[in-house]
Amino acid sequence: QKEVEQNSGPLSVPEGAIASLNCTYSDRGSQSFFWYRQYSGKSPELIMSIYSNGDKEDGRFTAQLNKASQYVSLLIRDSQPSDSATYLCAVEIYNFNKFYFGSGTKLNVKP
Amino acid sequence: GAVVSQHPSWVICKSGTSVKIECRSLDFQATTMFWYRQFPKQSLMLMATSNEGSKATYEQGVEKDKFLINHASLTLSTLTVTSAHPEDSSFYICSASTDTQYFGPGTRLTVL
Numbered sequence: 001q002k003e004v005e006q007n008s009g010p011l012s013v014p015e016g017a018i019a020s021l022n023c024t025y026s027d028r029g030s031q032s033f034f035w036y037r038q039y040s041g042k043s044p045e046l047i048m049s050i051y052s053n054g055d056k057e058d059g060r061f062t063a064q065l066n067k068a069s070q071y072v073s074l075l076i077r078d079s080q081p082s083d084s085a086t087y088l089c090a091v092e093i094y095n096f097n098k099f100y101f102g103s104g105t106k107l108n109v110k111p
Numbered sequence: 112g113a114v115v116s117q118h119p120s121w122v123i124c125k126s127g128t129s130v131k132i133e134c135r136s137l138d139f140q141a142t143t144m145f146w147y148r149q150f151p152k153q154s155l156m157l158m159a160t161s162n163e164g165s166k167a168t169y170e171q172g173v174e175k176d177k178f179l180i181n182h183a184s185l186t187l188s189t190l191t192v193t194s195a196h197p198e199d200s201s202f203y204i205c206s207a208s209t210d211t212q213y214f215g216p217g218t219r220l221t222v223l
Contacts, residue, residue: 034211043204043217044155088155090212097143097208103154 003027004091006102014110019076021105023089026070032092033065033072038104039085047087048074079109114138115207117215124195125223132190132218134205140185141207146178149202149217161188195222 004025013019021035032051036044050056050063050072062075072091076083086104093100114137124130134144143162147155159180161167167180179191188207192199200222206212 032211036214041202043214046211046213049211098157098160099145099212101155101157 003093003100004089004102006087006089006105008103009106010108011105012108012110013079015079015081017079017109019079019083019107019109021074021076021087021089021107022071023073023091023102024071025089025091025100027091027093028067028070029094030067030070030091031094033063034090034092034099035061035063035072035074036088036090036101037083037085038088044088076107079107081109081111083107084109113209113213115205115213115215117205117218119218120216121219121221123221123223126196127194129191129193130195130220132192132203132205132220134188134190134207134215136186136207136213139207139209141209142185143208144182144188145206145208145212146180146188146190147204147206149204155204158190192220195220197222 006023034049035047038044048063050065056063060077064073086106088104089102090099116135118133146158158173159167159169161180161182163182163185169175182188202217204217205215
């Protein structure tokens, strides 16, 4: 069983819509959760981190964490074509500083 | 803040040669750095965890004698691909860690 699972997509949404990306994890000892965006041919860049249950908002992005259900999600409001990328979910277990990455969800935002 | 650089950004080498890739944290000190490899259309694969002043910890299946890692200071880690072969051609990405991981821009290695 993979530590972190994501739907590979592609997820297609029209411009201006809300994109919803989901991630589940297997280890209940997971402490910290991160979303990265990776454009084709580039390295990942950090979008958001979340550490406690609930929602965390940053501009058009909202991360949601539910530790009881072991899932973390990322909502992108007013999606833009420039948001088209692969989104990686990462989970840190027991604060060992080692991240487990999901395989990523490819998002296509159509003009 | 939290800028990580990698050098070179791309390299082409002949089979059998060695290639060194540098990873630097420019504006912070990182006790831990990580090295990843990514093949086209695949996810990141962690190769090794590098702590300053100690030996790197390699993931299962990664040959430590082939991928030499040195973490000489809190701002510099190097990965040397020894006796490179075409199957080593990949995108190598480092990250430096504080309370989260910040990625370098990556190094694209092509072995002819």
